Amino acid sequence: MIELGRVCIKTAGRDASKKCVIIDILDDKYVLIDGETRRRKCNILHIEPLNQVIKIEKNASHEEVAKALEELGLKARETKPKPKTEKPRKKRKTPEQLRVQKEEKRKLRDLFKFKKEEKAEEKKEATLEEKAGLVEEKKEEVKEIAEKKTAKKETKTQKPKKTDKKKEG
């Protein structure tokens, strides 16, 4: 039953229930098939031979098989040719382009830096001023406190005198 040009039906795998033709006998187990299925090596056990035989050469091309199958009213499997898409190749940049790129980068970097510095400076100035003001205030406060203290001391010193006077009185 298994011979060249024998029309078979596949009974296993994703091509099951599709018709094919034996093109080549590779082994006592394996044959090469083509037709509605993919062109591939196949186990004999995964094929059910039919009662039709086509005249076909050994290792016939897919087109020849397709022509032969057309007479039987079968359509061979057609794979869509993949559209060739070229990979975008990376081109090396010329020194001029590199220079431009560097300048742009530097501009960006400067922009960010400038902003940050401004903010920092403002803050610093403010803090410094505040600090200065605080320091001055503090100094004033210290002075005031010192004055108060001296005044208090004076009062304190005065008060006992009064008391003394009272006591004396």
Next chain:
Amino acid sequence: MPAPRLRSRSLRKVFRKVSGGRVSLHYKKKKPKAARCGNCGALLKGIPRELPFRMRSMAKTKKRPERPYGGVLCSKCMRKEIINKVRQ
């Protein structure tokens, strides 16, 4: 005593070892039954046993074998049927 809604047998109990060495009881939804062949009733291979919401998010090729009657008949029954059709 578990909460009243967890006392039904529609949920399955899972003992989980929790961090801290404690073993706690978790309640999980039961999985559906495994798919079977429409002809002989054998368990079908290559079909995940997952909840419907998980099956919905899966690719079509992951849910059944890619052959005629894939996910309906087992491979043996499919082969028999094809051969029977051819030989008639």
